[in-house]
Amino acid sequence: MSAIISSKELERKAFRTTFQDGLWDIYLGMLLLIIGAGISIARMTSLPPTSTNILLAVFAITVMSGFFLGKKYITVPRLGRVKFGPARRTKQKKVTLLLSLSAMVGLAVLVSFGYIRRIEGVAPWVIPFVLFGINSVVVFSLGAYYLDYTRAYLYGWCYALAFPVGIFLQNHTDLGFLLSYLFFSAIMLVPGVVLLIRFLRDYPVAVNESGEALE
Amino acid sequence: MTGADESGAGLHPLADINRVVHGPARLMVLTSLYVVDSADFVFLVRLTGLTWGNLSSHLSKLEEAGYINIKKKIIGKRVNTMVSMTGAGRAAFKAYKHQMQQALDDLPD
Numbered sequence: 001m002s003a004i005i006s007s008k009e010l011e012r013k014a015f016r017t018t019f020q021d022g023l024w025d026i027y028l029g030m031l032l033l034i035i036g037a038g039i040s041i042a043r044m045t046s047l048p049p050t051s052t053n054i055l056l057a058v059f060a061i062t063v064m065s066g067f068f069l070g071k072k073y074i075t076v077p078r079l080g081r082v083k084f085g086p087a088r089r090t091k092q093k094k095v096t097l098l099l100s101l102s103a104m105v106g107l108a109v110l111v112s113f114g115y116i117r118r119i120e121g122v123a124p125w126v127i128p129f130v131l132f133g134i135n136s137v138v139v140f141s142l143g144a145y146y147l148d149y150t151r152a153y154l155y156g157w158c159y160a161l162a163f164p165v166g167i168f169l170q171n172h173t174d175l176g177f178l179l180s181y182l183f184f185s186a187i188m189l190v191p192g193v194v195l196l197i198r199f200l201r202d203y204p205v206a207v208n209e210s211g212e213a214l215e
Numbered sequence: 216m217t218g219a220d221e222s223g224a225g226l227h228p229l230a231d232i233n234r235v236v237h238g239p240a241r242l243m244v245l246t247s248l249y250v251v252d253s254a255d256f257v258f259l260v261r262l263t264g265l266t267w268g269n270l271s272s273h274l275s276k277l278e279e280a281g282y283i284n285i286k287k288k289i290i291g292k293r294v295n296t297m298v299s300m301t302g303a304g305r306a307a308f309k310a311y312k313h314q315m316q317q318a319l320d321d322l323p324d
Contacts, residue, residue, distance in 0.1 A: 008250075010246060014250065014251060014254075014262060017261070017262075079261055080258030080259070081295065082254040083252040083297075084252060085251055085252050203261070206260055
């Protein structure tokens with residue numbers, strides 16, 4: 001009986017199915033890869049900063065569009081649409097608020113970069129990236145908690161560690177940043193791709209008895 | 216069985232159980248809808264594991280009983296069927312849950 005009426009667990013199971021497609025993992029992995037690509041392009045090529053920024057913005061918009069199109073054309077026809085109850089919607093609102101705050105913190109770090117880099121005795125990159133790291137870990141951890149998306153705890157650390165590890169590797173090879181960002185992106189991309197393949201295999205497009213797609 | 220038992224409503228705590236809710240497939244649908252605001256047909260097929268035809272027939276029975284609300288709308292070129300639980304459905308499900316819990320909890324181990 002308890003298995004039937006454990007409504008909390010059923011709701012959580014229903015919500016977690018929305019992360020089974022691996023698209024969030026791929027999306028977050030690709031965004032980290034773009035950050036790494038930006039740093040690598042700036043260091044390894046003579047492209048002007050404006051062109052690099054435009055290129056990165058195009059990549060980011062492409063990845064974002066890919067994510068939303070994937071949700072629309074891959075996930076929804078296979079998993080259907082669901083509107084969760086008030087408790088879950090409150091949690092989702094908290095995550096939206098959190099992401100907005102995080103973006104503002106990121107912006108504040110960028111704006112103040114010119115000032116805090118001048119502190120004597122501290123390498124110019126340390127303070128902004130310590131702030132970026134703390135921001136990543138806190139935001140991803142809270143997101144993981146509120147969304148029941150446990151892999152995000154690890155992903156927060158991937159975002160936080162990619163730059164310092166890149167600095168460390170850069171002392172040994174010119175490809176240090178690229179290797180670091182590739183490695184930490186792969187931690188997200190590999191499970192994402194595996195989940196997506198499994199999702200496509202386990203959830204074919206739902207059809208009715210006449211063989212017509214339901215969505 | 217005594218004569219009194221045979222003449223009217225049974226004395227067993229489950230004798231007057233709500234049979235619309237009690238069917239396993241309908242119970243699965245109702246428990247699914249109980250925890251969300253609304254879900255479409257595809258989501259319910261995935262969550263309950265019922266076939267398209269089976270789910271369709273059970274949804275019709277639940278709609279007839281006034282326990283669920285079915286809304287169809289066109290998204291793109293296809294019809295999307297959203298299902299939600301009505302207030303009566305929620306009350307019936309709560310009453311059913313209470314009755315079942317009471318009946319089973321009273322049993323000796």
